[in-house]
Amino acid sequence: DVVLTQSPLSLSVTLGQPASISCRSSQSLVHSDGNTYLNWFHQRPGQSPRRLIYKVSNRDSGVPDRFSGSGSGSDFTLKISRVEAEDVGLYYCLQGGHWPYTFGQGTKLEIK
Amino acid sequence: EVQLVESGGGLVQPGRSVRLSCVASGFKFDDYVMHWVRQAPGKGLECVSSITPRSDTFGYADSVKGRFTISRDNAKRSLYLQMSSLRTEDTALYYCVKDAPNGSIDYWGQGTLVTVSS
Numbered sequence: 001d002v003v004l005t006q007s008p009l010s011l012s013v014t015l016g017q018p019a020s021i022s023c024r025s026s027q028s029l030v031h032s033d034g035n036t037y038l039n040w041f042h043q044r045p046g047q048s049p050r051r052l053i054y055k056v057s058n059r060d061s062g063v064p065d066r067f068s069g070s071g072s073g074s075d076f077t078l079k080i081s082r083v084e085a086e087d088v089g090l091y092y093c094l095q096g097g098h099w100p101y102t103f104g105q106g107t108k109l110e111i112k
Numbered sequence: 113e114v115q116l117v118e119s120g121g122g123l124v125q126p127g128r129s130v131r132l133s134c135v136a137s138g139f140k141f142d143d144y145v146m147h148w149v150r151q152a153p154g155k156g157l158e159c160v161s162s163i164t165p166r167s168d169t170f171g172y173a174d175s176v177k178g179r180f181t182i183s184r185d186n187a188k189r190s191l192y193l194q195m196s197s198l199r200t201e202d203t204a205l206y207y208c209v210k211d212a213p214n215g216s217i218d219y220w221g222q223g224t225l226v227t228v229s230s
Contacts (some may be wrong), residue, residue, distance in 0.1 A: 001174070025210065037215025041157075048207060048220035055214055083205040092157055096215035101147065101159040 002026055002095050006104035010112045013083045014043035017069075021107045025074040030097075037096035038068055040078045044089040053078065085111060114138040115217045116208045121224030123201045124198055132224055134191040134208030139219075142166075142186035145211035150204035151198075151223075160205075161193060176202075198228045 002024040007062055013019045018105055040053040049079050051060050053069035057075060066081040093104040120132040132148070147162045161182040162171040170182055181194040191208055205223040213217035 026124040031215065035215060041218045048222060050220075051212075051218055053213065058214075060218075070205045090156075094157075094216070096212075096217070099162060100173050101162065101217070103159070106156040111179065 001100060002029070002098050002102050004093050004095055004102055004104035006091075006093060006107050008107060009105060010108045012110050013080075015085065016082050019080040019083050019087075019109060021078045021091055021093075023071075023076045023078070023104050025076075025095060028073050029076075029095050030073060035097075036072065037074050038069075038071065039094040039096060040067075041092045042087075042089055043092065049092065050085075073083060078091045083109070083111070114210065116219060116221035116223035117208060118206065118208045118221045121206065121226045123227045123229065125230050126198060126200060127164075127193070128194040128198055128230055130226060131204055132193040132195065132199065132208075132226070134221060136189045136208075136210070137189065139210065141189040146191045147183060147209040147211060147217060148182060149207045149209050149217075149220075150202075151207070152201070152204040155204075161224075163191070171185075194228070198226075200228050202226065202230045 005024045007022045029038050036056050038056050041049040043049040053064050057069045068079050070077050091107045115137045118134045124130045124164050149159050151157050160173045160176050163182045179197045183192045207223045208221040209217045210219040
C-alpha cells in the first residue's frame with residue numbers, strides 16, 4: 001500500500017500568519033493516465049472531513065483562495081496564506097491513484 | 113443534494129459480527145465506486161474497503177482482509193459492510209463515502225459508531 005507521511009503532525013499558528021503542511025509519498029503518485037491523484041481534506045471537531053483540494057492543486061467550490069496545493073511526484077504541500085480561526089482542526093492528505101486509497105496521519109492546526 | 117446515511121453500529125463483543133448499511137440519495141448510485149472509511153477515537157482516517165459500481169472489483173485494507181466483506185445493492189441504492197471476527201482495534205466511527213471521478217472522494221456520511229468491547 002502507498003504510505004503517506006505528513007509533517008508536521010501539529011501546528012500552532014498566529015491568526016493572519018501562513019501555515020504549510022507537507023505530504024510525502026512512499027512512491028510516485030503519477031498515475032499511468034498522467035494525472036496525480038493527491039487530495040487534501042479538512043476535518044473540524046465533531047464533523048466529517050471536507051475536501052479542499054483535488055488533483056494536487058484544484059480547489060473545491062466554496063474553498064477560500066487562501067488555501068493552495070502544490071507539488072509533484074511524491075512530494076506535496078498544502079499552504080494557507082493567512083490562517084483564520086475557522087481553519088482549526090485536522091488536515092489530511094489522501095492518494096486516490098492506487099487501491100486501497102490511503103491517508104496521511106493527519107496534521108492538527110491550532111491557533112496560537 | 114447528496115446524502116449518505118449509515119446505520120448498524122453499536123456495542124458488540126470481540127469475535128462477534130455486525131453489518132453496517134448506508135443508504136445513498138442525490139446522485140446516480142450505480143455509477144460510482146463507494147468506500148468505507150473508519151476513524152478510531154482520536155485517530156486518523158483509514159479506507160478499509162472499496163467496491164466498484166458493478167461489484168466486480170473489491171479492495172480491502174490489510175487490517176481487515178479476510179474479516180470484512182463489502183457489498184452493494186444498486187436497486188436499493190445501498191452499501192454494506194459485513195464485519196466478522198471483530199477485535200477491539202476495530203472500534204471506530206465508520207463513514208460511508210462516495211468516490212469522485214478525479215481519483216478522490218467527495219461526499220461523506222455522518223458515520224456510525226462501532227464499539228468492540230466485552
